[in-house]
Each structure stands twice: as C-alpha cells, then as structure tokens.
Amino acid sequence: MTFREKVKFARLQLFLSQEKFAKELNVSFATINRWERGLCEPNYEGQKAFHDFCEKNHVKFED
Numbered sequence: 001m002t003f004r005e006k007v008k009f010a011r012l013q014l015f016l017s018q019e020k021f022a023k024e025l026n027v028s029f030a031t032i033n034r035w036e037r038g039l040c041e042p043n044y045e046g047q048k049a050f051h052d053f054c055e056k057n058h059v060k061f062e063d
Contacts, residue, residue, distance in 0.1 A: 001061055003047070004038040010050075010059045011036075025053060 001009070011021045011032070022032045027046075034040045042050065054061075 002038070003041050004036055006054075006061055007032065007035045007050070009061065010054050010057075013059050014057060025050065 011018065014021070016024065018032045018036070019029045022029045025032070027042075031042075035042070041047070
C-alpha cells in the first residue's frame with residue numbers, strides 16, 4: 001500500500017473529512033489533499049507521526 005493509499009484509508013476508517021483529519025494531525029487541509037493525491041509525502045518525522053496516530057486509533061494496514 002502506498003503512502004497516499006494509507007492516508008486515504010486511515011481517514012475513511014476514522015470517518016473524517018480531509019479538514020478534520022488535517023486538524024488531528026496538526027497539518028493543513030492542503031497537506032492532506034496533496035498526500036492523498038500523491039503529490040508529496042511528509043518527511044520521516046511526519047510519516048512517523050502519521051503512523052503513530054494510526055496506531056493510537058487502531059487503524060491497521062495490509063502489508
């Protein structure tokens with residue numbers, strides 16, 4: 001699963017809009033939108049924060 005797929009999957013699993021998901025992760029709406037469209041990816045710290053958030057909220061990804 002690509003990072004963009006993980007972002008959208010996690011957001012939909014938690015029933016969050018892009019705007020609300022952005023607030024949960026302390027990033028902008030535009031950032032979430034770019035991640036989901038595959039236009040950019042966060043740096044290591046950003047990816048770790050995303051995965052920590054998902055783990056805390058019991059979002060599991062397929063390998």
